[in-house]
Amino acid sequence: MSSTLKDIAEKTGVSVSTVSRVLHDNTKKYKISEETQTRVKQAAKEIGYRVNALARGLRLQKTYEIGIIVPDIANPFFSAVIKSLAGELRQRGYNFIVYDSDEDIAIERSAIKSLLEKRVDGLVIASVGQDYSHIQKIRDAGIPLVMVDRCFDALDVDSVSVDNVKGSLLAVDHLIKEGHHRIAFIQGLPGTYANETRLQGYKSALYAAGISIDEQLIVGDDFRSHNGYLKTKMLLKLLDPPTAIFTAGDLIALGTLEACRENNISIPGDLSLITFDDPDFASYLSPALTAVEQPITKMAEMAVAMLYNRMKNPDDERTKILLEPKLNIRSSVTRISSVTNITQIMKTETIKE
Amino acid sequence: MSSTLKDIAEKTGVSVSTVSRVLHDNTKKYKISEETQTRVKQAAKEIGYRVNALARGLRLQKTYEIGIIVPDIANPFFSAVIKSLAGELRQRGYNFIVYDSDEDIAIERSAIKSLLEKRVDGLVIASVGQDYSHIQKIRDAGIPLVMVDRCFDALDVDSVSVDNVKGSLLAVDHLIKEGHHRIAFIQGLPGTYANETRLQGYKSALYAAGISIDEQLIVGDDFRSHNGYLKTKMLLKLLDPPTAIFTAGDLIALGTLEACRENNISIPGDLSLITFDDPDFASYLSPALTAVEQPITKMAEMAVAMLYNRMKNPDDERTKILLEPKLNIRSSVTRISSVTNITQIMKTETIKE
DNA sequence: CTAATTAATGCAATCCTTTGCACAAAATAT
DNA sequence: ATATTTTGTGCAAAGGATTGCATTAATTAG
Structure with a gap:
């Protein structure tokens, strides 16, 4: 079907090496006569020759391919990351193969297997997290x-990566400055780097402001919008609901918006919202979302x-x-009066005791 | 570095074929003794054997890889398409390689070249459009x-593909039923299948309603948000601006929202908006966007x-x-009164003459 | 006890490209 | 005219896996 060097060689009467x-x-390391060059090139064009990347990769022990693995291609954050990576790689003459692990560590493992076989x-990996033994193997x-x-x-x-702790601090500090004390955190997949660091930032900010942490206000279990939807509904049903929600990812925030709309909760009137990740559409949402942007x-x-x-x-020291x-x-955060604050604090204390 | 069948063969004392x-x-076509099997498997595990997909692909003339090319990975529509394709392919034991042509036909061509070399x-291609000679070659x-x-x-x-003409008809008909007559269309990349068919639907709908087409109201040149932004600003400056805008893609609509916000134009109060494509976030936008959904x-x-x-x-008849x-x-479309309509129509007529 | 099966494994060709080395012919130097 | 260098090209191995055919040893049949 597809033609090879051999075909061209036969057609032009020279050897495969020459072709x-x-x-x-x-490189002009080998001096091929002008005449042979044109004859070969001509034949290659006529016959529609196309180098076989498999054979070449095998011989060269180099493929010029980079593997990319992300937890969710459809997440605007990751698709933006891929797009940027793609541009950078192309510039350097590399191609890339993307895998979507679907936030599933088993798929991540099999993706790595596939890529290494190829x-x-x-590799560029945005890992699901939770465990790193498979990653360690690659490194080793x-x-x-x-x-x-x-x-x-x-x-x-x-x-x-982005300084997640700092990002969360920024977000929660902002809420606190606007008078909020009862701030919920809807997290992503627990055990995950992004999640744990963001959670840590949330806790530090509260701690620094002298606000005690209410475990009831820390909910959620993955980065998808459905998680945001469900957990927001739960939070709203609390006897003493939060005045603000901080979500660990953009999709979660979308779920929160949906839940609020269904329950006729106005943002920021009744509830303030702030999220990690700042997708393109954040400023066009209703209301425009206050968000922590990452330099993608x-x-x-x-x-x-x-x-x-x-x-x-290969032996340079590794850097993080x-x-x-x-x-x-x-506009998704509103200032609340300090009177309310005090009530809030008292309420919180009461529950705590 | 990485081990081969030969390494295992040497280690276990059997031939490469057996390994x-x-x-x-x-298939149990070749009967290998239980003992050899366990010895080989054991050795393979110890040594960390991993098949070389290049060598295998070369020998088998089959790679179990499918190439995917889309015009913009970061466009939520296409990232959703990729995600769905990925799931389907995985189920059938195929892997895939994605390329982003960045709406550039030259990149599309080189992506095809790369994929065929591999x-x-x-191949699954969402082509930039404009020209199909390179696609024809693949088929041939x-x-x-x-x-x-x-x-x-x-x-x-x-x-x-989706019935684009019908989608546009649905959208524009809806606007007309809500009393709009001065409806602008912000198109995507002209010469493109998606664009031309959507344009055609727009025109048919107007024609069927007896509304004459005002070329001033057909603007735009690509599917990006910046296009929507710019062209909306232009439309708003018209002596006789449209009462509704229909955009050819989701990103364009985002640009329109931005322009309206800057100009203090309220949607749907001052201007109705409807778009082709219905991304997840459409219902959370301000206002929730009336949109044409494609069955991704x-x-x-x-x-x-x-x-x-x-x-x-390979020889089955081809189907479209x-x-x-x-x-x-x-909620991005509002009904306008028939009084306004008449004025609108008169205005239009005046300009036309 | 010989003939015919069957079980278990190895040989070697093939897939296609790249590249060090060898070699013949032509050109240049001595 | 002989020795040396330069040009232009080919040979063959290597890269790793697969598989039809061949081969030997062990069974079973007759």
Whole structure:
């Protein structure tokens, strides 16, 4: 079906080696006569020759492919990350293969298996989290790898992510400054890097403000919108409901919006909302969402640069980079009066005792 | 670095063939003794063996990879399509490689080149449009191919897309029923299948209602949000601005929302808005967007089924499938009084003469 | 006890490309 | 005219896996 170097060789009467050299050896290391060159090129075009990347990769032990794994392609945050990574990689002459682990660590494992079988030259992984033994194996096997967004503090691997703790601090501090004391946190998948660090930021902010932590207000179990929907409904049913909700991801916030709409709760009138992640559509939502933005382009740029460096210098020391988040204040948070605050605090105390 | 069948063979003292058969021949066509099997499997595990997909693909002339090309990964519509395709493919034991053509036909071409070099078993393409000579070549080369969403009427290739004309009719009819006569259309990339068919639906609806077409109200040149933003600003500056806008894609609608917000135009108070594509967040926008929904899951399901069939039966007749769109009425369209209508019509007439 | 099966494994070709080394012919130097 | 260098090209191995055919040893049949 598809033609090979051999076909061209037969057609032009030269050897396969010569054909290969004409078509791919940009170096003039081998001196092929002008005449042969044109004859071969001509034949290649006529016959519609296309190099076989499998054979080449096999021979060269290099594929110019990078594997990318994210927990959810359809999540605007990750699709933006992929898009940025793709641009960076293309510039450097690399292609990429994306896998969607669907927030499932078993799929993540099998994705890694597939990619390694394909002999990709490197990996960029936004891990589901929870466990890192499989990632550790990749590193130990000496395969270039960088983790983005979702990484592991305890694992010594190149990584670039946003300072999640700081992002949460920014968000919760803002709520506190606006007079909120009863602030709920709807988390993503527990045990996950992104989640634990964001939770930590939430707790620190409350602690720093002298607000005691109410475990009832920490709910949720994954990054999907349905989680936001369900948990918001639960929070609203509390005897002493929160005056503000901080969600760990954009999709969760969408679920919260849906629940509020159904229950005729006005945001920010009745409830303030702030979320981690700042997708393109955040400012067009009703109301425009106050959100913590992550520097996606920067993240992709650095990830590729780090991967590139790791491929060149396998023995460099590994680095973990933390980028600065940014709080974009829009209109989903309202100031509440200090009178209310005091009542709130008293209420909280009462429950606590 | 990574181990091969040969390593295992040496370690266990059997031949490479035997190792291969133990590890991959699920058929019991060759009878390998239980003892050898366990010895080989054991060694493979110890040594961390991993098949080389390049070598296997080369030998088998089959890679179990499907190439996917879309114009914009970050567009929620396409990322949803990819996600659905991915699920379908995985079920059938296929992997996939995604490329983002960035709405650029040159990148699309080079993506196709790359994928064919990798010897993918089939292709799913949402083409940029404009030209199809490169697609025709794939078909003529006998490579299994199905087009989704963006296809070509004039090209005989398996394809599945939504009935765009009907979708536009649904949208514009709805506007007309709500009393609108001055309806603008902000298009996507001209020359594109999706765009031309949607435009056609828009025109037919107006024609059927006896409303003359005002070329001033047909604007726009790509599917990005910036296009929506710019063109909305222009439309608003018209002496006789539209009372409703119909946008050819979700991102365009986002741009329109932004422009309206900046100009203090209330939707649907001052202007009604309806869009093609219905992303998850459409119902949470301000206002909740009335939108034409495409059956994405169905589309992916059928695309994979068709591709699968084409791989099995290369000579079957090719089919073009059109799926039904659905209008989701929310709150971005308002009814306008017939008095206004008449004035509007008169104004239009005046300009026309 | 010989002939015919069956069980268990190995040989070697094939898939396609790349590249170090060898070699013949032509050009240049001595 | 001989020795040396340069040009232009081919040979063959390597990269890893698969599989039809061949082969040997062990069983079973007759």
